[in-house]
Amino acid sequence: MSEVSGPQVEALSGGGKISSPTTRLRGGGLVRGVLPPLVAFGCFIGIAYLFSYVLLSPGRRFLMPPPHDVVSHSFFRGRNLHEQLGAMWDTAQVSITGLVIAFLIGSTVAIVMSQAKWIERALYPYAVIVQVTPILAIVPLIALWFGYDFTARVVVCVLISIFPIITNTLFGLLRVDANLHDLFTLHRASRLERLVKLQLPHAVPDIFVGLRVAAGLSVIGAVVGEFFFGQGNPGLGNLLNLYRAHLQTDLLMGALFWACFLGIVSFWVTGFLANRLTRNWYEEHR
Amino acid sequence: MTNPAGTATAETAVGAEVIAFRAAGKIFPDGTEAVRDVSFALHRGEFLSVVGPSGCGKSTLLRMASGLGPHTSGEVASRAENVGYVFQDATLLPWRSVRKNVELFAELEGSSKHERARLATEAIRLVGLEGFENHYPKALSGGMRMRTSVARALTTKPPLFLLDEPFGALDEITRGTLNEELMRLFVSERFAAIFITHSISEAVYLSSRVLVMSPRPGRIVAEIEVPFGYPRSPELRYDPEFGRLSSAISHALREGYE
Numbered sequence: 001m002s003e004v005s006g007p008q009v010e011a012l013s014g015g016g017k018i019s020s021p022t023t024r025l026r027g028g029g030l031v032r033g034v035l036p037p038l039v040a041f042g043c044f045i046g047i048a049y050l051f052s053y054v055l056l057s058p059g060r061r062f063l064m065p066p067p068h069d070v071v072s073h074s075f076f077r078g079r080n081l082h083e084q085l086g087a088m089w090d091t092a093q094v095s096i097t098g099l100v101i102a103f104l105i106g107s108t109v110a111i112v113m114s115q116a117k118w119i120e121r122a123l124y125p126y127a128v129i130v131q132v133t134p135i136l137a138i139v140p141l142i143a144l145w146f147g148y149d150f151t152a153r154v155v156v157c158v159l160i161s162i163f164p165i166i167t168n169t170l171f172g173l174l175r176v177d178a179n180l181h182d183l184f185t186l187h188r189a190s191r192l193e194r195l196v197k198l199q200l201p202h203a204v205p206d207i208f209v210g211l212r213v214a215a216g217l218s219v220i221g222a223v224v225g226e227f228f229f230g231q232g233n234p235g236l237g238n239l240l241n242l243y244r245a246h247l248q249t250d251l252l253m254g255a256l257f258w259a260c261f262l263g264i265v266s267f268w269v270t271g272f273l274a275n276r277l278t279r280n281w282y283e284e285h286r
Numbered sequence: 287m288t289n290p291a292g293t294a295t296a297e298t299a300v301g302a303e304v305i306a307f308r309a310a311g312k313i314f315p316d317g318t319e320a321v322r323d324v325s326f327a328l329h330r331g332e333f334l335s336v337v338g339p340s341g342c343g344k345s346t347l348l349r350m351a352s353g354l355g356p357h358t359s360g361e362v363a364s365r366a367e368n369v370g371y372v373f374q375d376a377t378l379l380p381w382r383s384v385r386k387n388v389e390l391f392a393e394l395e396g397s398s399k400h401e402r403a404r405l406a407t408e409a410i411r412l413v414g415l416e417g418f419e420n421h422y423p424k425a426l427s428g429g430m431r432m433r434t435s436v437a438r439a440l441t442t443k444p445p446l447f448l449l450d451e452p453f454g455a456l457d458e459i460t461r462g463t464l465n466e467e468l469m470r471l472f473v474s475e476r477f478a479a480i481f482i483t484h485s486i487s488e489a490v491y492l493s494s495r496v497l498v499m500s501p502r503p504g505r506i507v508a509e510i511e512v513p514f515g516y517p518r519s520p521e522l523r524y525d526p527e528f529g530r531l532s533s534a535i536s537h538a539l540r541e542g543y544e
Contacts, residue, residue: 177377179373179375180379182352182354182371183371183377183391184394186352186354186368186369186371187368187390187391187394187395187442188395189394193394197379197393198379278381280381280422280424280425281380281381281422283424
């Protein structure tokens with residue numbers, strides 16, 4: 001990968017020079033958009049090889065397995081791939097369930113907080129407390145209340161991902177233009193009408209910003225939850241723990257890849273949904 | 287919904303009294319005195335412009351007239367059961383199409399679906415936005431957004447329009463066109479209007495009367511009658527009398543600073 005990235009640069013930019021102005025523009029965008037992360041990727045892989053083959057003695061090579069070993073052992077051995085994909089699916093179920101619950105509770109809390117300043121003042125400190133409490137510190141409590149299986153893992157997920165949903169939704173609900181509020185007042189809108197026809201639609205882009213952050217966090221929450229609460233179908237967190245115990249670093253990295261993949265997919269899906277929903281509403285700010 | 291008296295006297299210059307300020311003033315809770323001792327009466331078929339330096343309380347005056355920001359002294363007697371409030375920003379809902387935006391007020395006031403559609407169709411026709419009903423505000427020019435905003439205000443058939451520098455953010459040509467269209471609406475609908483502007487020529491062109499305000503606390507330093515009849519043609523701007531009125535207003539504005 002690192003060897004081909006050099007010639008690739010020249011081939012792409014050289015092709016751009018002779019094409020028509022419009023294709024050059026588009027080609028230039030592609031080069032600018034795709035090439036830098038590709039080059040960076042090549043560098044990372046190169047560094048990984050440097051560590052495995054140059055800096056580490058063969059006896060300690062397991063600490064940093066060469067990338068092709070990670071790929072072939074994790075993704076091209078049926079049993080391992082099956083194990084990791086199955087675990088990813090379990091993790092996905094936890095994180096999606098957690099995200100949906102965090103969204104339902106979080107947006108409800110934000111709506112309640114938006115209704116009166118004193119309610120906001122009363123609840124906000126507790127939202128912050130949920131955010132800053134280390135999960136590790138409340139693991140015993142969660143275990144006592146919810147046991148060690150799916151429910152406990154979902155609870156961790158909700159605790160980790162709820163805060164950005166609350167704050168972003170609240171921000172969107174409260175940031176409505178004062179003139180629009182005045183118009184609703186002049187035409188005798190009820191509190192509910194104001195919420196449903198003005199504040200909630202106005203908050204949609206912000207809700208999605210919150211959801212996007214929360215989606216990534218909920219995957220983290222699910223994996224962290226699986227570390228502590230491993231009963232039932234424990235997913236990637238448990239698998240990572242297992243590989244660590246067996247010093248299977250190549251598989252550990254494979255599982256890590258799937259955890260990242262899950263996070264990126266949920267980040268991307270929420271971004272896609274937000275764009276689909278609001279692309280007619282606002283100008284692109286780029 | 288429409289005032290029958292208003293329509294009956296459409297051809298006569300002035301109808302029933304819509305709103306009256308009597309020595310009205312406003313002091314904000316923080317102690318700032320925004321408006322002091324303002325008195326005027328406005329009738330249906332009268333177009334009143336308010337000019338004055340920035341921060342002189344013009345917008346506060348409109349809020350007092352609408353009841354949104356009540357006066358703290360004197361009296362404001364309004365007979366307008368609803369007002370058409372138009373801001374400098376079109377204040378449309380970006381998630382609603384033009385038609386849905388125009389229907390908003392009727393929707394909030396609980397009109398039936400059929401009634402809403404009828405009112406919106408009529409208002410959209412009045413401002414010349416036919417064919418754009420399904421566009422979102424994002425796809426419209428500034429001038430067309432403002433037309434949508436005016437159409438929305440028209441749906442409630444308000445006897446009183448409060449216009450807070452509605453064309454201030456538009457380019458000169460669009461502004462001129464919208465001035466003429468506003469005049470046309472004023473002539474056909476015979477509402478009363480309070481129009482806030484920084485442009486003296488816009489004020490003279492549109493108004494039957496111009497109030498000049500002083501810097502804060504805003505007081506009325508001059509009240510200038512504009513004797514031209516309606517409708518007016520754009521050429522009126524080159525009339526010597528138009529120039530005399532403009533310079534009188536400009537003079538009063540300057541005096542207000544002293």
